Amino acid sequence: MAFPPEAPVVKIVTVTTAFTTPQTNFCDLYEHQNTARILLPVFYSFILILGVFGNGLALVVIFKNRKKINSTTLYSTNLVLSDILFTTALPTRIAYYALGFHWPFGETLCRLTALIFYINTYAGVNFMTCLSIDRFFAVVHPFRYNKIRRIKHAKYICIFVWFLVFSQTLPLLIQSMSNEERERTTCMEYPNFEKIPHLPWILLAACLIGYIIPLEIILFCYSKISCKLFQTAKENPLTEKSGINKKAINTIIFVIVVFVICFTPYHIAIIQHMIKKLQYHPLCSEQQTFQKTLHYTVFLMNFNCCMDPFIYFFACKGYKRRIMKILKRQVSISVSSAVRSAHEESSREMGETHMTILSKPSNGKL
Template identity: 45%
Template sequence: MTGKMAVGNITLNSAENTPNESSCDVFIYQRAAVVLFPIFYSVVFIVSACGNSLVLYVICQRKQKFNSTSIYLVNLALSDTLFTLALPGRIIYYIRHFDWPFGDLLCRLTTLLFFANTYAGIGFMTCISLDRYLAMVHPQRLPCLRSVKVVRRVSCLVWALVFLEVAPLMFRSMLREHQGRQTCMEYFNFEGSRFTPYLLILACTISFCCPLIIIMACYAKINLKLRAAAKHNSVTSRSKRNHRANTIILLILLTFIICFSPYHLNVMQFMSRKIHHQATCEELRAFKVSSQITVSLMNFNCCLDPIIYFFAIKTYKKRVLSLFKDYLYTSGASTKMTAENSSSNT
């Protein structure tokens, strides 16, 4: 896992790199990047900050006890919120034409938050899928696995594993000089071992392919369960609880495929080719561009997660709709009063 995370950090200035890599300028697309990426990450920052803050506010205000799903979702929201804190620095970095002005320590912290969000998100999405699977397919089997006490321990375990996976990033400089600029968390500053491609492919298999298979299996099992139940009782197929469980898994699966698949598949295909031959300058440039785009998609997951909360927690959905109605009512009343005052003054 650590190796895969560090794939985002391969420098062209390392003495261990091949001549082909050290003489190749992969920043040829930066004119478009310095315009598009600040806009994209500014939108992500606003949506993520508002959406996940609302989630944490509403869930913390609720009077009901936390259940297994809500605990996992709170941890997912915390992960997204921490990631959001790193976005202003990245926005400034792109505006300054890939020049990091905040020093090496903050560059390392930004890198850590980026990848911690990715793999905490994958971990908790997998946990939610398994939780829904146990609730729908095996409601009477191993109920202890869905108890609040156990779920809290599982959440702590996920965070511990994520920390172990990303902690090595804090012990390696993420800052490199390139053409007079200090680049941070770029895609060519980790090369140095002929075993790196093998390690990255293995890491992608464990941290991406395995969770994806688990989530797809949970979705398939729940669907089969609902179809079998519908044959015996048509009312079961229309149950709101069953429909919500199915929707949650589907949303998680779609988010997983849209946000996480492009990045990991891109890394795996590039490393597979690199095992057989040294990458050309054109291939390095293509990998740099595709990596930058797929990382952006991966970071977009923090904007989609609030949608999962909306369908997963009934009280959250009701509270959000209530807040929205109150806002429209207050706004409408204020507009009406302003209009009445204006007419009375004329």
Template identity: 45%
Template sequence: MPVNDSNANQTCDVFIYKESARIIFPIFYCLVFVISVAGNSLVLFIICQKKQKMNSTTMYLINLAISDTLFTLALPGRITYYIRGFDWPFGDFLCRLTAMIFYCNTYASIAFMTCISVDRYLAMLHRQRCQRLRKSKVVRGICILVWVVVLLETSPLLLKSTLEDRTSHRTCMEFSNFDGPKMAYGLLLGCIFGFCLPLGLILGCYSQVSCKLYKAAKENPVTSKSGSNSRAKNMILLILLSFIVCFSPYHITIMQFTVRRLYNVPSCEELKTLKMFLQLHFHFGNLQEHAGE
């Protein structure tokens, strides 16, 4: 295993597109900010207008909107950061807090998207047997548990500085600021439990629901066209596609680079390529996620 080469990495300027980023990224995040505020306001307004008792799916959607709102609160700081050319002016603690909010949003969104998929799966395949798991009291407990787990997962970011002094600026929440073997293992574990496992659950739910609908279509073509069944399948499919588009590129890039990083010291060109791909995946993933929600 190679020694920590964070000092060597500091000599490699990965911010090769700084001037372009000062224009593109602030515009991009302003767009995400507007979409997120408008989308979440609309979701919460529609939910508040409903007179009937909230069901399990609605409760998960509310928590998804809350997660989105937390993310929105961190955007002004990031917009300022990019306008200043990757220079963070707000101090170490706010940099740590911003990192925690960003990752908290990512993994809370993943968790609640998974909850919605499992909820639709239970509603279709185990409606009577698992009815208790879909009651409001139980769903509230699940939502609280999700937030507790996500906060525990992301709270270590408050304990480690993600602010790094460079030649002419102070970077915040860049991947090179998470250097070191221990952090690499932590990132891999986070990707496995925060991304791979939920993806497997959503794929499993969709395949089981699709199999049931396929069998029902063979046995009774009329019954198989039930609106509720189709909506459940379409909802899980939409979540699966959103999940793959929003989260897969970023996590796959992180995992493959981190594994290679444990055995080989990355070259400057590799670091520049990683920086470019992470920025593209992270930014477009955020746009897709908040546009989709």
């Protein structure tokens, strides 16, 4: 005997399968959006304010000392200009994070902000490496240094660095950076790049060229400078007081600090996740952890925008003196304005009191 209800049962199973399969395969990489939409805009607003102030101040000092420019100043100037360019892209990124990883500004602006972001990253790494090499020749090979240090050579090196940076970043303009998702349009997020063939190998190569090799060069320069200073101090204790030596060691120490704080967490996150992807397909929980880690390590990497002016502070002669002079002048102007305002207010109050006394009749009657 046949069972008539069989057809409806099949229909129910089909409908259930259609609804459950997508939900099973879906992995929400933005589960942390409620926290991120508060923290990330605050973090990036801090970078924007401090970055504009610090790099703007550095640019003012550079302009005032433009006649005394040397190779160290030139590398630092390019670093500052890269940071100022980067701050122009921050308002849209702040809005993006505040909207819960939603980009309402279109694909063109998304590509442009991504280009600016990567320009700042690669330019920062390369010019910090140039500064370290510059300090290395200043201390370890001072006789050769006079020839290499010439401003003409430094200009050519800066042009080459910018050519290298643009050759690394301009291909991004032909790559789609935004992606339409269920609740949002994301911009410059890692999942948007996953369709690129051999992505893990590309990112590992980028980490090698953009982080590991520059870090090895900087550490090599630091070790050679340290050995040279130790040897020189042993032979002649008076050389310990040399301004060049002290400036060189301070510059490279601070460059290493910037590398460790700003660039290391991001590149470690990328390297370990790409190695995982080459071995197996990461679980949803692993992908979520990686995405969350990227958002906060990228913030740390962008924080170099605020720390770069301190490199200029250590590397360039007279910078501290100029900064203190500018700040003292501003404080003096502010104090003078406050005193003048208080004096005018006091004079006005005394005048009003005097007029009130004169206007009162002597007998106390109207």
